[in-house]
Amino acid sequence: MTKKEFVVDIAEKGEIAKKDAEKFVNLFLDTVTDNLEKGNSVGFVGWGKWEVTERSAREVRNPQTGEKMQVKAKKVVKFRVGKSLEEKVAKSKTKKKSK
Structure with a gap:
């Protein structure tokens, strides 16, 4: 949507x-x-919560070349779904999107 x-x-x-x-x-x-x-953080009881977390610096590999690269530490936004919303989604019937 x-x-x-x-x-x-x-x-x-x-x-x-x-x-x-x-x-x-x-x-x-x-x-x-x-x-x-x-x-x-911003949260709604039963629905979910957005929060800012720190992602530490780390070493990764380029999947195409295998070359090692350094990724800097950064802040990221995470969303954790609330129990009530999670249960409603789990119970809902899956609808296929029509194009």
Whole structure:
């Protein structure tokens, strides 16, 4: 689902204008982003949690050449799914996407 499709879905389910739904989605994303940039985690009980973690420097191999390379340490965002959402997804029937 793209951001545009997400906005349309919010607008339809919330019975609000697409413009208002887009404003809400942008505010939500900006708030999550701002908090992650500050190093704060963002979580919703039962749904999931975004958090910033440190990935240490390490040595890797280029799979095509076998050459060893160094990867610098960096911060990454991880999402951990909540139990309630995990259970709902596990119980849901899988739908194939039609093209």
